[in-house]
Amino acid sequence: MSEITVALSQEFLEAYARIPRRKQGKVMAMVTKFRENPRSPGLNYETLATPDPNLRSIRVDDDYRAIVLKPEHGNVYVLLWVDKHDDAYDWAARHRVDIHPRTGSLQILASSTEAVPAEHPEPPPNTMSAAPAEPLFQARDRELLRLGVPEMMLGPVKTLTNEIELEALAPRLPEEAFEALTFLAQGEPLNEVLETYGVPDTPAEVDRQDFAAALRRPDSQRRFRVVEEEQELERMLQAPLAHWRVFLHPSQRQLVERHWNGPVRVLGGAGTGKTVVVMHRARWLARRLLEDMASDNQKRVLVTTFTRNLAIDIEQHLRQLCRDDELARIEVVNIDRLVARLVKRRGAPRLVYPSDKGYRKAWDSAMQMKPAEPNLPETFYLEEWQQVILPQHVLTRQDYFRASRAGRGVALNRRQRAALWPVFEEMRTQLSHARLRPFEDGVFEAIAMVERGELSAPWAHIIVDEAQDFGAETLTLLRYLVPAGQDDLLIVGDGHQRIYGRRAALSRCGINIRGRGKKLRINYRTTEQTRRFAVALLEGQPIDDLDEGSDSQQDYRSLLQGEAPELHHYPDFDAEMDALAERLNAHLAHHDPEAPEGRGADSCVVARTQRLLDQIATALASHGVPTHPISRNAPDDPEQTGVRLATLHRVKGLEFREMHIACVNDGVIPAKHTGRTEDPVERRHRELNERALLHVAATRAIERLHVSSHGQPSPFLRNR
Numbered sequence: 001m002s003e004i005t006v007a008l009s010q011e012f013l014e015a016y017a018r019i020p021r022r023k024q025g026k027v028m029a030m031v032t033k034f035r036e037n038p039r040s041p042g043l044n045y046e047t048l049a050t051p052d053p054n055l056r057s058i059r060v061d062d063d064y065r066a067i068v069l070k071p072e073h074g075n076v077y078v079l080l081w082v083d084k085h086d087d088a089y090d091w092a093a094r095h096r097v098d099i100h101p102r103t104g105s106l107q108i109l110a111s112s113t114e115a116v117p118a119e120h121p122e123p124p125p126n127t128m129s130a131a132p133a134e135p136l137f138q139a140r141d142r143e144l145l146r147l148g149v150p151e152m153m154l155g156p157v158k159t160l161t162n163e164i165e166l167e168a169l170a171p172r173l174p175e176e177a178f179e180a181l182t183f184l185a186q187g188e189p190l191n192e193v194l195e196t197y198g199v200p201d202t203p204a205e206v207d208r209q210d211f212a213a214a215l216r217r218p219d220s221q222r223r224f225r226v227v228e229e230e231q232e233l234e235r236m237l238q239a240p241l242a243h244w245r246v247f248l249h250p251s252q253r254q255l256v257e258r259h260w261n262g263p264v265r266v267l268g269g270a271g272t273g274k275t276v277v278v279m280h281r282a283r284w285l286a287r288r289l290l291e292d293m294a295s296d297n298q299k300r301v302l303v304t305t306f307t308r309n310l311a312i313d314i315e316q317h318l319r320q321l322c323r324d325d326e327l328a329r330i331e332v333v334n335i336d337r338l339v340a341r342l343v344k345r346r347g348a349p350r351l352v353y354p355s356d357k358g359y360r361k362a363w364d365s366a367m368q369m370k371p372a373e374p375n376l377p378e379t380f381y382l383e384e385w386q387q388v389i390l391p392q393h394v395l396t397r398q399d400y401f402r403a404s405r406a407g408r409g410v411a412l413n414r415r416q417r418a419a420l421w422p423v424f425e426e427m428r429t430q431l432s433h434a435r436l437r438p439f440e441d442g443v444f445e446a447i448a449m450v451e452r453g454e455l456s457a458p459w460a461h462i463i464v465d466e467a468q469d470f471g472a473e474t475l476t477l478l479r480y481l482v483p484a485g486q487d488d489l490l491i492v493g494d495g496h497q498r499i500y501g502r503r504a505a506l507s508r509c510g511i512n513i514r515g516r517g518k519k520l521r522i523n524y525r526t527t528e529q530t531r532r533f534a535v536a537l538l539e540g541q542p543i544d545d546l547d548e549g550s551d552s553q554q555d556y557r558s559l560l561q562g563e564a565p566e567l568h569h570y571p572d573f574d575a576e577m578d579a580l581a582e583r584l585n586a587h588l589a590h591h592d593p594e595a596p597e598g599r600g601a602d603s604c605v606v607a608r609t610q611r612l613l614d615q616i617a618t619a620l621a622s623h624g625v626p627t628h629p630i631s632r633n634a635p636d637d638p639e640q641t642g643v644r645l646a647t648l649h650r651v652k653g654l655e656f657r658e659m660h661i662a663c664v665n666d667g668v669i670p671a672k673h674t675g676r677t678e679d680p681v682e683r684r685h686r687e688l689n690e691r692a693l694l695h696v697a698a699t700r701a702i703e704r705l706h707v708s709s710h711g712q713p714s715p716f717l718r719n720r
């Protein structure tokens, strides 16, 4: 007798989330019993008179029933739905579960009587014409089947004439088919879509009775989960709508669940599930460490990020994803803290950043050494210090003569470098007297400590999120901190979201990703309308791929449709705030008092500076809108009441149902200091960072995006 396979579907979790709490406990008890032994006599199965002979119902209590797939052959049991008795039976009468004849994946299908939308939606205006509209897809049946379109949906798919109709058909199409059709509808060539999404033209034979094999297919794993552990089941039922914890996209799974022969780089636009990959990969590697008896039990997985907020968020999510023993093998720390920890010694200088008072004081003293010739502004020196001296660890005049100044817009000959050098030398002297050390020097010190054998790093694997904001020196340090070899480094990032600093090429940091560069393409977070708006903010800008090449967002899509982002311009700050408060109050009025989240927790107002944000908070308070600032040091408590307030920088990595980007005025975005440089290359970089800031903030919106300004709108909003 083959082993019993117990699984559940995404629909089951969604249905479970909808039933009253007191009933959920009963379902949980039933599910536990079911998992222990799906053939237990205590489970009351009933055969149903439904089109699909493999569906059964199980009694939960007097009122509720679960619908289960129990094929006649094999030992597979899949929980599909749970509802009140009549509604559950009704669901079972309207659905069937099939193994797709070409792809072999398991699909839940609305039964044929409902396969075609009852009402065809209104076509968009530009398709209204007397002539019959062209079909949206020219592909042949054979090709559509290769993409996972169910046989019974071939007819409806071939009669579609526009994307709106495709969208209306979405609930009746398996995700993989809808995704492939969306790319086709948006103009991607058929052969490319077939290559990415289709099974080969002559696929392996599919056994349409082998449900256990069907469950193992990557496309099935997008919506079905084979339950292996009791604890895991409990975690799923505790957060039934956190799909990311349970169901991975095949492109995510391919990155997570395999060994890699060296560093891997993963790109992907905002919301494509990069952080989800980071977390699942950390867990997968932690499990391997636990399973590997020969492995040193001190070995850990390090997850590092650029911002502290994201590290806190990841740590919190990992607690919900992992078992305790897995968690004990994972360490999450943002890069600044990591470096500070590595170089911390009794009496060691304190690490400082340009915003630090001591740093600024040292700089003011150093500027006293500024020569009359060449006559360069102070901003030039600061940029030279930050972009040449610190990243290349230039310590002497000779080093400076040899340093690369690639990417600087003003050339300097040897004599000029010699004239400038005393300023930088003085800066180091001043810092050293104050027992301070710039962060970058700390990084080089950590590298030197590894080289001298003074630092033994406990990490077998390192995973980097937000890699686009890491400097070359920190990436180099990470290379030093983990032995080269299998699964050593996973580098995840998106050049479009670089809001700090400049590009650094992995290959120049000793990280060779050749043949291991991957990309995620489906945006899970925002609507397609928001995605397009956000992408347009960066149109025509040169974006890198974290290595020596370039990246684009042409193949990045969202499958969710929604309202177009709203842009509003007001004569002055008060008018903008009146309108914003009105919107927020309307949103707050719809808050469900039964919901566990605090009133306003799903809405966020962002502005370019803290000062503006303070003014906004005051204005909103005068309109009776409760607000709550997002903290840098603690995870957001969703139960806390208040519309969230954050700077554009602070919302990186987060997401909200509604995003309001306020005061997008000329002189605010780009920030005034962007233009305070003589160096044209530097100016372009800064401007790109500012555009990326808006792009990042816009892509935090799950459902709605609202952008407003007063006075003159930001030049980035012109023509929008």
Ligand SMILES: Nc1ncnc2c1ncn2[C@@H]1O[C@H](COP(=O)(O)OP(=O)(O)OP(=O)(O)O)[C@@H](O)[C@H]1O
Pocket: 243, 244, 247, 248, 249, 252, 268, 269, 270, 271, 272, 273, 274, 275, 276, 277, 494, 497, 524, 525, 652, 653, 654, 655, 699
């Ligand atoms: N496989 C999945 N199933 C369901 N939801 C997913 C999946 N992958 C990601 N998501 C959801 O999509 C959203 C974006 O995911 P995530 O934050 O990992 O994306 P990201 O690429 O890191 O985004 P960004 O770069 O914009 O910060 C989250 O709400 C996440 O839960």
